[in-house]
Every structure is written in C-alpha cells, then in structure tokens.
Amino acid sequence: MSNIIALPIVLPSLMAAVMVLAMRHDLVLQRIFGIASVSVVLAVAIYILTRAANGEVMVYELGAWPAPFGIVLAIDRLAAMMLLLTSVVALLVLVYASAGDDTRGRHFHALFQFQLMGLNGAFLTGDIFNLFVFFEVLLIASYGLMLHGVGPRRLRAGTHYVVVNLVGSTLFLFAVAFIYGVTGTLNMADLAVKVADVPAGDQAILQLGALLLLVVFGVKAALVPLHFWLPATYASTSPPVAALFAIMTKVGAYAIIRVYISIFGAGAGDAAWVAAPWLLPAALVTLVLGMVGVLAARSLRWMICFSVIGSMGMLFVAIGIFDPVATAAGLYYLLHSTLIAAALFLLVDQIALRRGQTDDRLELAPVPAQGDLLAGLFFIGAIAFCGLPPLSGFIGKLLILDAVQLDPRWPWIWALVLATSLLAITAFSRAGSLVFWKSRTVAVEDPKDAEAEPPSGPAPARPVPLSVVALFLLGTVLLTAFAAPIGRYVDATAAQLHDPVDYIEAVLGVATLAPTEEVAE
Amino acid sequence: MELLISSGVGVLVASGVYLVLRARTFPVIVGLALLSYAVNLLIFGMGRLVIDRPPILSLHLDAYTDPLPQALVLTAIVIAFGMTALIVVIILRSFLETGSDHVDGDEEGRLTELDERSGR
Incomplete structure (x- = not known):
C-alpha cells in the first residue's frame, strides 16, 4: 500500500493533462473533475495522516531503485500534515474559484492541478x-x-x-552542486548521515551550500530582506490564487524545517545548526516589518499581504529557536496562519466586490451589501489573525511565547511579538471600523446610489464564496477546539524532526542490502 | 583545466549578476541565461573533472567519471530552457501591453503614480 503515497503527485498531473487535452472547452467538466481530483487527494491525505500519526514513515522508491541511488518519496508526520493542509486549502479555494473567478482566463483548472502536483511533490x-x-x-x-486574467499591474x-x-x-542549483x-x-536521509563526516577542509563549501539554500528558501518564504516580491504579487493576482499562494510561502518554511532541523541538526557535526545565527534575527525583522506594513497599508489587500509576511516572521521566530518545543509551537502556528491568510484573502475579495x-x-x-455578515466574518478573521483569545492565533502565539523562554534572548522576542501584535490589532480594528462603521455615515447620505449601482464585478450576494470563507474560519475554530490532539501531533512531529532516526532508517534501511548484492554478482 | 573551469564559472556568474540587475528586460534574460550556464558548469565540475573515462561503475575499470552530475546538468538545462522560453513570453506580453521594455513596465513611473492615486 505504500504506492498510494505517489497518488497525490500522479493524480493531479494526469488530471491536468486530461483537462488540457480533452476538456479544454468545457468549463463545467473542468470544475467537476478538478474538485473530484482534489477530493480524492484529500481522502488519500487523511489516510496517509492516520498512518503517519502512528510514527510510521512511508517510503516509495521511484522505479524501485534503492534509496541513495534512486529518488524516493517519503512521508513522515511533517509531510503528512503539510499534505493534508494543502489538500484542504486547495479544495476550498477551488470551490471558491469555481463560483466565477475561473472564467477570467483559460486553463485555470489545469494550472491549478499542476500547482497542486508541484506542492504535493515538494x-x-x-x-x-x-x-x-x-x-x-x-x-x-x-x-x-x-498572470491568469492579465492586466498591466x-x-x-x-x-x-x-x-x-x-x-x-x-x-x-548552486547550493545543490x-x-x-x-x-x-x-x-x-543519506545527507543527514553524511554531513557529520564531512572533513574540516570541506566544511566551508558545505556550509556555503547550506546557507545558499537558506537564501533560496528565504525567497520562497518571504523572509526579510528577501520579501520584496510578495506584496505586489499577492495583491495584484486574483484572490483565489492569492489564497492558494498562502501555502506557497509555507513550502519555504517546510523546506527550512526539513533541511535545517533534520539534516543540519544536532547530528551534523561541525555543520550543526548552521542556520541558527541567521534565522532568528531575520525572523524578528520580518515580524516587525510585516506588522508595520499591515499598519501602513492603504488597501485591504496590501494589509493581508503584509500580514502574511508578519506571520511568516512569527513562524520563523519559533523555528529559529531550534528546539523541539518551539518547533512544535511553530508547526501549530503554521497550520493556523495558512488557514487564516487564505480566509482573509478571500474575505477581502468579497468585501471589495461589494464596494x-x-x-x-x-x-x-457606502457600507458593502451584506455588511453585517461581512463585518462578522472580518471580526472573527481579525481576532484569529491578531492572536486575541479565544481563537487559534492566540493559542499559537501563546505556545510560541511559552517555548521561547528556553532561549536567553526571550525578553527581546517577547517584546517584539507583543508590540507587533498590538500593531496588528490597531491596523485591523482601524480597517474594520472604517469599512463597516464609519462608512455608515456615507450610506445614510446616499442610500439609493449604493443599491442602484452594483459593483462592476459579478453580481454580489453569492452564497458559495461566503461559505468558503466561513469554512476557512471554521478551520481556525476547529484548530482551537482540537488544540490538544493537534498539539500532541505537532509535538510528535517536532520530536521526529529533531531526531530523524526513523526517517533515515525507513529510507535507507531497505537500501543497505541492495548494493552488497550487486557487488556480490 | 581546474583554473579554466573555475574562472569560467566566475566570469559567467559575474556577468550574469551584472546583467540581471539592469533595468531593461533583454539584458535580464541574457543575464539569467548566463547564470544558468555558470551553474551547469559548476554542477559538472562538482562531479570532479575526469577525462576519458566512462560514466559507468564497472569492476573491469579502475577509474570512472561520476554520471550523476551529468544527469543533473541535463535536467537543469531542460528546466532553464523552459523557464527562458516562459520569461521571454511574459516579458514580450508585458512590452506589448505597456509599450515599454523597462522591468517595471514603464519608465516615467506612470503605473506607480496610478498606484499611489488608487491608494496601493
């Protein structure tokens, strides 16, 4: 049954090809097959998660080539968790996009499947x-x-x-070389074993490669000073795509966790914790810059973009401690921040459509149509993002603040985290009260105009997009309600990452026999 | 040969970085191409420079050249080629739509002004 772990890669790639070739002109068919494909991947992800939760590491050898020679797919707790998160976000975003955003250009669904294939593969x-x-x-x-549905901006x-x-x-590529x-x-897995034996003379090259990789993953994760591409990109693309991209920054975070905790971790000899001197300072700067950006933004989309940067900073503060407890807190925050970023991108789109x-x-x-409902959703989203009780943002930040106490620099971290939280609260309450409360004065002056002039986009008051937003927010509520089992899971994940013996044995264990047979021949 | 390869990589990277930092789109494309050539050479060199040996491990031979970097270079070339084609299309589209080959899409900051007026 370990073949099933290839399915999250194979199915979307096949589906994308079929979409381009066979259902190019039928949008309804593309929607049905797209959602079906993502649903199957979601089911598989749940199944994989139940197996990974027991500590099992599933390995699939492509072409049956044994591990260090061929390429392997391997699923441990972290990969299973990311897979499930991706599937959930992708399914909800696809439903949202199918309500109208996929008509702006061609091949949206095929590209979406390819995107999913790349994410799952990574x-x-x-x-x-x-x-x-x-x-x-x-x-x-x-x-x-x-670029779907282009425009100059x-x-x-x-x-x-x-x-x-x-x-x-x-x-x-330079780093890999x-x-x-x-x-x-x-x-x-082989790297995790071999980096410990790299001689002192080659350490400079090894660490150069490792730190170049940090730059690359930092670009993906929008770590300051490599974040410049993010706000304009996410603000100018279509909202469902921006919501899906919420998981793209997490790919960078995933890669950093995988490489700098499991490979260049405690067992890496001279190259141990090679990212530690850089990650925490960069994370703190990212946090501050992101949250200041949230406060300074003059439109809702830019606010959400900077809030993505800020939450990446928060996440890397936890990871940058390089301690199992902090890593576990970071993983919980990762789940939370992905769901909330996607929810906010979609919600802001709904607000903008109605204005x-x-x-x-x-x-x-004028107050947007369905103003009370939107205001309620925005309120929940803002509470969850800023980390006010009772939602998951609060638990996430609390776990991180608790975990960083192990680090001697904790007063700095606490001060910055709490101050930036205040910035976020200020920014979100200002935005919310401007859009939903202060605007009431405008609506009173000119009520007919507000109703008589519908927004230039598709007709408002569509129930599907709003329920998708509500489902994302429900996700953060569930993260809060099931914080204990999820907490246990991320604790086990962090333990597995910091001591990757299971992972190494699962990947290399089978393989150690094969080369000896070859030599014997 | 080591000197030749390493200085080649160095010159290519230096020129590539310089060109990528230009404000026009064409030098940027050429710069990206030069960077990808540089990295291909580097990967090749990382398999150690061996001359006249087969890329196969065999008990009858006393020396071989590492086949893996060659496979990696092949993959890297294919991906770099695809990416170059893609970015040419995107930049061409950008040129046709904005009428400028500046990397920001316009020289006088017209879009930026538009952005500022619209509060972005």
Whole structure:
C-alpha cells in the first residue's frame, strides 16, 4: 500500500493533462473533475495522516531503485500534515474559484492541478534535487496562475515575481552542486548521515551550500530582506490564487524545517545548526516589518499581504529557536496562519466586490451589501489573525511565547511579538471600523446610489464564496477546539524532526542490502 | 583545466549578476541565461573533472567519471530552457501591453503614480 503515497503527485498531473487535452472547452467538466481530483487527494491525505500519526514513515522508491541511488518519496508526520493542509486549502479555494473567478482566463483548472502536483511533490520528496524539480513545477504553474486574467499591474508584478524566482532557482542549483560536491549524495536521509563526516577542509563549501539554500528558501518564504516580491504579487493576482499562494510561502518554511532541523541538526557535526545565527534575527525583522506594513497599508489587500509576511516572521521566530518545543509551537502556528491568510484573502475579495469603485481601498464608501455578515466574518478573521483569545492565533502565539523562554534572548522576542501584535490589532480594528462603521455615515447620505449601482464585478450576494470563507474560519475554530490532539501531533512531529532516526532508517534501511548484492554478482 | 573551469564559472556568474540587475528586460534574460550556464558548469565540475573515462561503475575499470552530475546538468538545462522560453513570453506580453521594455513596465513611473492615486 505504500504506492498510494505517489497518488497525490500522479493524480493531479494526469488530471491536468486530461483537462488540457480533452476538456479544454468545457468549463463545467473542468470544475467537476478538478474538485473530484482534489477530493480524492484529500481522502488519500487523511489516510496517509492516520498512518503517519502512528510514527510510521512511508517510503516509495521511484522505479524501485534503492534509496541513495534512486529518488524516493517519503512521508513522515511533517509531510503528512503539510499534505493534508494543502489538500484542504486547495479544495476550498477551488470551490471558491469555481463560483466565477475561473472564467477570467483559460486553463485555470489545469494550472491549478499542476500547482497542486508541484506542492504535493515538494512535500513528499526525499531528495534535494527532486525538491528543486518540484519547486520548478509549482513555480511554473504559479506563474501561469498569477498572470491568469492579465492586466498591466499584474504583468509588472508577474515579471518581478518570475525573475526573482528564476534567480532563486539558479541559486538553488548552486547550493545543490556544492552540497553534492562534498557529500556525494542528494538523498535527504543519506545527507543527514553524511554531513557529520564531512572533513574540516570541506566544511566551508558545505556550509556555503547550506546557507545558499537558506537564501533560496528565504525567497520562497518571504523572509526579510528577501520579501520584496510578495506584496505586489499577492495583491495584484486574483484572490483565489492569492489564497492558494498562502501555502506557497509555507513550502519555504517546510523546506527550512526539513533541511535545517533534520539534516543540519544536532547530528551534523561541525555543520550543526548552521542556520541558527541567521534565522532568528531575520525572523524578528520580518515580524516587525510585516506588522508595520499591515499598519501602513492603504488597501485591504496590501494589509493581508503584509500580514502574511508578519506571520511568516512569527513562524520563523519559533523555528529559529531550534528546539523541539518551539518547533512544535511553530508547526501549530503554521497550520493556523495558512488557514487564516487564505480566509482573509478571500474575505477581502468579497468585501471589495461589494464596494464598487472604491474596491479594497481604505477609504470611506457606502457600507458593502451584506455588511453585517461581512463585518462578522472580518471580526472573527481579525481576532484569529491578531492572536486575541479565544481563537487559534492566540493559542499559537501563546505556545510560541511559552517555548521561547528556553532561549536567553526571550525578553527581546517577547517584546517584539507583543508590540507587533498590538500593531496588528490597531491596523485591523482601524480597517474594520472604517469599512463597516464609519462608512455608515456615507450610506445614510446616499442610500439609493449604493443599491442602484452594483459593483462592476459579478453580481454580489453569492452564497458559495461566503461559505468558503466561513469554512476557512471554521478551520481556525476547529484548530482551537482540537488544540490538544493537534498539539500532541505537532509535538510528535517536532520530536521526529529533531531526531530523524526513523526517517533515515525507513529510507535507507531497505537500501543497505541492495548494493552488497550487486557487488556480490 | 581546474583554473579554466573555475574562472569560467566566475566570469559567467559575474556577468550574469551584472546583467540581471539592469533595468531593461533583454539584458535580464541574457543575464539569467548566463547564470544558468555558470551553474551547469559548476554542477559538472562538482562531479570532479575526469577525462576519458566512462560514466559507468564497472569492476573491469579502475577509474570512472561520476554520471550523476551529468544527469543533473541535463535536467537543469531542460528546466532553464523552459523557464527562458516562459520569461521571454511574459516579458514580450508585458512590452506589448505597456509599450515599454523597462522591468517595471514603464519608465516615467506612470503605473506607480496610478498606484499611489488608487491608494496601493
């Protein structure tokens, strides 16, 4: 049954090809098959998670080549968790997009499936060069999705996005080459074993490669000072795509967790914790800059974009401590921040659609139609994002604050986290009260105009998009309600990451027999 | 040969980085291409420079050249080629739509002004 772990990669890629070839002209058919495909992947992800939760590491050898020689797909707790998160976000976003956003250009659904294939592949692969390949797959699909339904602003942001990521990909190859040059392997499990034995003379090259990788993953994760591409890209692309991209920054976070905790972790000899001096300071700067950006933004979309950057900073504060307890807290926050970012992107789109010419700008305008419902959703989303009790943002931040006490720098971290939380609360309450309360004065002056002039986009008051937003918010409520079992799961995940013996044995264990047989022949 | 390869990589990277930082889109594309050539050479070199040996491990031979970097380079070339084609299309579209080959889509900051007026 371990073959089933290839399905989250194989199914979307086949589906995408079928969509392009056989159902190019039938949008309804594309929607049905797209949602069906993502649903199947979701079911598989749940099944995989139940098995990974027992501590089992599932390995699939592509072409049945034994581990350090062939490429493997490997699923441990972290990969299973990311897979499930991706499937949930993708399914909800696809339902949202099927309510109208996929009509703006062609091939939306095929690109979406390719994007999913790249994301799943990046989470499943156990080989660092293969990770590069899946990065390219997800990037090339994301270029298409990002430019979907073009316009000059989107093209400009798109050009920057593509160039930045191409340079990032080139750096990735440089890093891979350096690491291969000194260790002779690209398999992650094999690397985790071999980096410890790299002689002192080669340490400089190894650590150069490792830190170049940090730059590459930092670009993906929008870690300051590598974040410049993110706000314009996410703000100018179509909202469902931005919501899906909420998981793209997490790919960078996933790669950083995988590489700098499991490979360059405690067992890496001289190269142990090679990212530690850099990650925490960068994370704190990211946190501050992101939250200041949230406060400074003059439109709702830019606010959400900077809140993504800020939450990445928060996440990396937890990871940058490089301690199992902090990592577990970071993983919980990762789940929370992905769901809430996706929810906010979609919600802001719904608000902007109902405000006509004012769009998402933070200016006085008539209260949008269904103002009370939107205000309620925005209120819940803002509470969850800012980390006010009782929702998951509060639990996430509490876990992180609790975990960083182990670190001698904790007063700094506490001060920055709490101060930036205040910035976020200020920004969100200002935005919410401007859009939903202050605007009431405008609506009273000109009530007919507000109703007589429907927004330029599709007709408002559609129930599907709003229920998708509500489902995302329900996700954060569920994260809160089931915080104990999820907490146990992320604790076990962090333990598995910091002591990757199971992972290494599962990947290399079978393989140790094979080469000896070959030599015997 | 080591000197030749390493200085080649160095010159290519230096020129590539310089060109990528230009404000026009064509030098940026050429710069990206040069960077990808540089990385291909580097990957190749990381398999150690061996001349006249087969890329196969065999008990009858005393020396071989590492076949893996060659496979990696092949993959990297294919991906770089695809990406170059893609970015040419995107930049061409950008040029046709904005009438400028500046990486920001316009020289006088027209879009930026538009952004500022609309509060972005």
